[in-house]
Amino acid sequence: MNDLKDRQTQLQQMVADMLREAADRGASAAEAGVNFDVGLSVNVRLGEVETIEHTRDQGMGISVYFGHKKGSASTSDFKPDAIRDTVRAACNIAKFTTEDPYAGLADADRMVSEQVDLDLYHPWEIDVTEAIERGIECETAARDLDPRITNSEGATLNSHSGLQVYGNSHGFIGGYPSSNHSLSCSVIGQQGESMQRDYWYTSERNPEELESAQAVGRRAGERTLARLGARQIKTCEAPVIFQAEMAVGLLRSLTGAISGSALYRRSSFLLDHLNQPIFPEFVRIHENPLLPGGPASAPFDSEGVATAAKEFVRDGILQSYVLSSYSARKLNMESTGNAGGVRNLSIDSGELDLAGLLRQMGSGLLISELMGSGLNMVTGDYSRGAAGFWVENGEIQFPVEEITIAGNMKEMFAGLQAVATDVERRGSIRTGSWLLQPMMIAGS
């Protein structure tokens, strides 16, 4: 722990040195970031350890501005010579880029002034032996669940601690340590000739909050078993539920469509929709970057701009875009403190749990897996491979695979019927399951 604190002082000094080096080379402004991460990754399979990886990653990057001409460079080599070479490379590149009136640092008055502790750092003094034991316990719980679990891709325990430091020539410099720990398990079930695989994982800043190894293993096993006997259904149009983990992807697409870079390039299906309804009236979508211990919490964005809680959608109406200082200038707006993306985005849930949502749907498709990247961001046209369960009268009937679902994301958003209370909390986007209006399902 002391080790990382010492390291923070050292990395801040490196950032300061890089910024000075840039100034010495004539840059009118500069910004630099350094990250450092150490970790352990242990994978066990069929009751035996398979890989032990000791990870240690570091990188630093700098962007320099000569007026409005920008150049960037980065390195994983922290020796003083390499750092000087990196700054020099960035300055050299800036000789060849074009004057861009929108390029530059975020405004000085937007820098975070007081950095609160967001409770992101909980190092885990786990040794290799204990990590192996946890992994085996996890995988065993999955394999012992049912004789139809016939094979395994194993269980993996990851533990990482790291530091991020950012500074710029406004005189801003900030940094903080953080940690992330996870345990995952993936097993294979067999029924007749066909095999199915599924997984589960738990991921937390604080290792004490991880789900138990047994719980993760059992959940992985149950999910695999539920898929056995999956079949195609006939091509049809039917209502669909995106299970919470899949609904995360819909919100991710939303943030992509309202991000400044997609908007100024006129390559978003939500172009010119600010202050317009894009969801039904009950929908509220907001972010909380300062959530203590949150998976994506950060006191400042990747340009040093103070982050703050805000609403993106209220009463179904788009309230704000997702902007960095650059895209904000291009759109003649203000940065929303979202350089580097949204942090702890969530959508308010309704009153139904998933079972209630299934009853509300009656008959249709519950989607538990999506494949491929079939979204056209410019038009919103959506077509992806899917697997899940066929539902009748609110009850799951059988697992489904080798189908696609298709529609247009703008219409999918506008047709959102309800959001369940089964909130997925492990990543930077939180949501319950979504019930949508009928979509085209292609099958046999």
Place this chain on the structure above:
Amino acid sequence: MSTTIDIARDALLLPANLQDHHLDQVMDQLLAARIDAADIYFQSSRLESWVLEDGIIKEGAYNIEQGVGVRAISGEKTGFAYTDEIELPSLLEAGKTARAIARSGGQGSIRVKSLPAGRQYYEPINPLETLTETGKVELLHRLDAEARRQDPRVIQVIASLVAAHDIVLVAGSDGNLSGDVRPLVRCNVHVIVEQEGRREQGSSGGGARQGFHFFLDQERALGYAREAVRQALVNLDAIAAPAGTMPVVLGPGWPGILLHEAIGHGLEGDFNRKGTSAFSGRIGERVATELCTVVDDGTLPGRRGSLSMDDEGTPGQNTVLIENGILKGYMHDRLNARLMGTESTGNGRRESYAHLPMPRMTNTYMLPGEDDPGEIIASVDKGLYAVNFGGGQVDITSGKFVFSASEAYLIENGRITSPVKGATLIGNGPDVLTRVSMVGNDLALDAGVGTCGKEGQSVPVGVGQPSLKVDELTVGGTN
């Protein structure tokens, strides 16, 4: 001209003043544990990228990455550690950590020796230096102008150039020291077009293990700009794609992503050693019609997926995966080959020194057949003709795979008619090639833009195929 191994030694060992006896020392330390194999992987990468947008050179970036990874293998167990400090103390430390996977009490002593280079499928050049900065910037401006010149409906052009210079040196516990110098260049053009409020996009690009002259030869890169605009304009007129199972004709070249997803991943050695692939235990069985012969070929000169040697020092090879419809072999790295009692096929690849090697594809393609492409189209009453694709994905266990068409047309009564919107196609890997009823005589390889992701590691790959007809495939449209 220096040989590849000399270039690699000069770039990786010389700056740290590392001699062969230092490598012996690290190797002997590893062999003090009871291990079956070990390797030390040195790497130095330089990457440069330039982006044009809104008609100006908006971004340029230069990235330096270097380090060394040490791996020790005992049975099915692997210990791995890496460091970005190429220095003896860091190497010894990493070695000590890696060998902890095995019990102590091993013995062995190795004197590493440099292997003479085998056949080389690309020149050991630094592609970053094959064109001046001014030349790179000019090329991007020409691409912008060429795209905008095509049609007034073009409202946005994003063009990029990337060059990577990758130098690797692998010392194995067999005592062999081998090196490779891998140039890689890539160029992309992405356009947005707008007509009466409707907007669409198109993109095109290419690349190779060559210098930037690859893009200047016969104005090849200008062709990317024209192609991106053509695709975007086609999509402006696209109607809803059909939904359901139907005959699908795939065009030549990049649609070979079908083979990569449906067949390729399922034939990687690690999945088959573990029995987790839908193709596990099926060598010698029929998995395709006899029209189909599929290879993974790392020996194509200058190709994006080619490798003179893989990341374990095994020479690049041409491996037959499926011959006349019969499954012939898997793709192996050394670990999985040893555990399955066979030899590496030169498919042991890793994203960098900070990642473990695993079996990965190089250039995967189907050999040409005898059918005339026009006759293939003419044989379809009602179906889909798909010529360009975005990405794909596969679940190797269930065998289900997808790939997403970005340019496709209806086939009606044997003729290509309306363009349709992008749609995802889904199928079952072990079945799909058993439904191939016609294979064209028009084999083409892709333009050199493929990147394959597996377990979080990205590597450059190639694909290719002739036109082919799949009698039944599920098309994910809305109509």
